[in-house]
Amino acid sequence: MCENNKWDSSQIRNYDLDLQPIPRLHYKDPKVDELMKTNQPVLLSGSNIAKPAVDKWTLEYLEENLGKCGHTVYVSKTHKFKYFNREKILSKANPKGVEFTSETKSVEMKVSDFMKKLKEWKQGDDRLYLQQSLNSSVGSAIVKDFMGFEWRYVTEKKIRHGWGELSANLLFIAMEGNCTPCHYDEQENLFAQIKGFKRCILFPPDQFECLYPHPVYHPHDRQSMVDFDEPDYIKFPKFKNVKGFETVVGPGDVLYIPIYWWHHIESLLADGPTVTVNFWYKGGPSCLEYPLKDDQKVSIMRNVEKMLLEVLQDPKEVGPLLRTILLGRYV
Ligand SMILES: CCC[C@@H](CC(=O)O)C(=O)C(=O)O
Numbered sequence: 224m225c226e227n228n229k230w231d232s233s234q235i236r237n238y239d240l241d242l243q244p245i246p247r248l249h250y251k252d253p254k255v256d257e258l259m260k261t262n263q264p265v266l267l268s269g270s271n272i273a274k275p276a277v278d279k280w281t282l283e284y285l286e287e288n289l290g291k292c293g294h295t296v297y298v299s300k301t302h303k304f305k306y307f308n309r310e311k312i313l314s315k316a317n318p319k320g321v322e323f324t325s326e327t328k329s330v331e332m333k334v335s336d337f338m339k340k341l342k343e344w345k346q347g348d349d350r351l352y353l354q355q356s357l358n359s360s361v362g363s364a365i366v367k368d369f370m371g372f373e374w375r376y377v378t379e380k381k382i383r384h385g386w387g388e389l390s391a392n393l394l395f396i397a398m399e400g401n402c403t404p405c406h407y408d409e410q411e412n413l414f415a416q417i418k419g420f421k422r423c424i425l426f427p428p429d430q431f432e433c434l435y436p437h438p439v440y441h442p443h444d445r446q447s448m449v450d451f452d453e454p455d456y457i458k459f460p461k462f463k464n465v466k467g468f469e470t471v472v473g474p475g476d477v478l479y480i481p482i483y484w485w486h487h488i489e490s491l492l493a494d495g496p497t498v499t500v501n502f503w504y505k506g507g508p509s510c511l512e513y514p515l516k517d518d519q520k521v522s523i524m525r526n527v528e529k530m531l532l533e534v535l536q537d538p539k540e541v542g543p544l545l546r547t548i549l550l551g552r553y554v
């Protein structure tokens with residue numbers, strides 16, 4: 224899968240997965256709307272959606288203009304940056320708390336320190352991943368570039384496809400080889416690649432059974448329990464049957480990641496740092512039309528889990544109660 228010979232297959236990790244290519248269309252192609260309307264991923268090429276950033280956001284420019292205050296940087300001992308929700312480490316639904324140790328931690332770091340550590344990084348050092356909301360704390364030059372994004376286009380898509388409000392634009396500065404393991408978000412996502420290349424592996428919501436998400440009460444809620452580098456096929460046998468899609472995004476590409484679609488995203492190996500800006504939109508109002516869509520079923524399953532955890536007060540009670548409902552009656 225070598226595209227325009229800007230990278231080669233030695234720069235992507237080899238997972239034993241059944242993957243088809245994500246369609247790549249010119250961003251004004253009417254087929255884009257056909258795919259978005261049915262919650263299908265599509266790679267938009269040739270757009271000006273984040274053009275000012277693609278043109279100007281070198282690491283030097285970002286260091287100069289991102290602002291002097293601290294920025295959120297995740298630190299990991301491995302190449303994986305698995306998100307966790309710290310509020311769920313001790314939550315109402317799980318009063319006893321979960322035994323939880325995360326492989327990553329987040330620190331506040333000045334951009335200059337972050338960039339210095341990137342330059343001095345050597346094999347064996349902790350890896351870093353800057354993930355910062357583009358908000359009022361950034362410098363005026365960045366704000367000006369941001370205002371120059373093609374907002375007319377993205378807002379037209381939001382309205383046409385009934386997405387909710389824009390909730391955030393996050394800036395990601397990753398080291399080569401950094402990986403965000405497989406997870407889904409409850410938001411629509413326009414993923415604008417600014418610098419470098421990222422391999423994006425996506426799975427539709429109907430692959431839920433093959434991807435074994437952590438329970439809803441767990442800090443790793445929405446994240447797959449399967450380690451793609453060393454899958455445990457005993458614990459997660461259906462992972463062997465997972466079917467997905469993939470693409471590699473480069474500067475100027477924008478990938479539409481539909482709400483509830485699983486995605487595993489990694490910066491190419493040996494290609495230097497990458498820069499991305501995403502556009503997260505809340506999900507729009509969805510009426511229950513039958514047959515229900517797969518993402519609606521995921522939302523329903525989440526609500527059942529939350530209700531049971533709330534009323535049973537102990538995650539260990541959920542399995543036995545569901546088994547009592549199911550065995551001999553529904554299965
Ligand atoms: C914290 C979010 C990271 C991002 C993936 C990546 O670029 O590493 C992602 O998952 C998303 O945009 O939804």
Ligand SMILES: [Zn+2]
Nearest residue numbers: 406407408486
């Ligand atoms: Zn995500």
